[in-house]
Amino acid sequence: MLSGSCLCGGIRYEVKGALFEALNCHCSMCRKAQGAAFRSRARVRAADFHWIAGEDLVTFYESSPDNHRGFCRICGSPILTKFDSDKSVFSFVQPGDVFGRVSKYELEWHSSILR
Numbered sequence: 001m002l003s004g005s006c007l008c009g010g011i012r013y014e015v016k017g018a019l020f021e022a023l024n025c026h027c028s029m030c031r032k033a034q035g036a037a038f039r040s041r042a043r044v045r046a047a048d049f050h051w052i053a054g055e056d057l058v059t060f061y062e063s064s065p066d067n068h069r070g071f072c073r074i075c076g077s078p079i080l081t082k083f084d085s086d087k088s089v090f091s092f093v094q095p096g097d098v099f100g101r102v103s104k105y106e107l108e109w110h111s112s113i114l115r
């Protein structure tokens with residue numbers, strides 16, 4: 001099981017199932033959203049993701065149709081993206097707290113869709 005939090009600690013969560021389709025996304029939207037050269041993310045099944053605290057602090061920004069990027073409204077940490085078209089899965093983005101435990105091999109997959 002993986003667990004983590006946002007920077008301020010107001011949001012805490014647990015992931016009880018496997019992360020999958022991990023990659024580093026280099027698209028311009030992810031670079032802006034993360035303030036970094038790329039965004040590390042993985043898919044997680046919604047049923048495997050559990051809010052422990054602070055779900056009310058998560059604010060969603062619809063960066064493109066269907067794509068709602070969720071972040072902590074206190075500290076700004078990105079947490080996950082949810083999709084109108086598929087509510088069974090989230091795109092999970094907590095590289096600092098959790099991705100150190102995702103295998104390096106998985107993160108060698110890169111997406112470079114330019115927008």
Ligand SMILES: [Zn+2]
Nearest residue numbers: 006008072075
């Ligand atoms: Zn926070």
Ligand SMILES: [Zn+2]
Nearest residue numbers: 025026027030
């Ligand atoms: Zn991207």
